[in-house]
Amino acid sequence: MTIMETGRASDTRAIHSEILSTMKQMVFESANPHVRKFRDGFRDIEAHWRDVGCRVLPAARPLNAIKADTRSIAGMLLAQIITNRESLFWEQTYSKADRVVGDAFLSGYAFSEITGQRGPFISDRLRSGVGVWEPNVEYPLHWHDAEEIYWILSGSAGFQIGREQPKSFKESGEIVFVPSSVPHSFGTRDEVLVMFYLWQGGDLRQVSEFERKIS
């Protein structure tokens, strides 16, 4: 490893640590009973870091145009993601060959993991990070063993939690809890959606089950 690479890795670790610290603060300060269940996953995680590199996907670019209101801790997290967007590793779970999400979804979403089996902070217990969805994309009904929190940092979406439940509109600052194995979906409207997500329980890299294949 060259001196330059060592320097970049150390800068990247500092960025990841700052983001992790803000995420942890959000979870520990939250009065939401579902969020509080995720506290244990943050314990002793800082030491287990690896360099995952960085990769920017097209769907992460709308972050350029978002303004964070840093008067709240959620706004602070958003600001850190925006500022450091090109130092993070952005990825996608699905591909066209999976035939579970549409083309608009595939070209309009990306997420960057901060804790999880892959890292940068290695954990078999807590998968967490930030996702970005462009306007007018639909995440179809799907489910997984992990219980999940969606914490909206910017934008809004209509969420369906439970197969027979109506859609409910949520916006910036609101928290959505998805119990283990409960089918859920959401759709963005006319603005970019940025969410802090948390997963725990079951296989942290499980690929979601979907109701149907897209033809």
Ligand SMILES: [Fe+2]
């Ligand atoms: Fe989910």
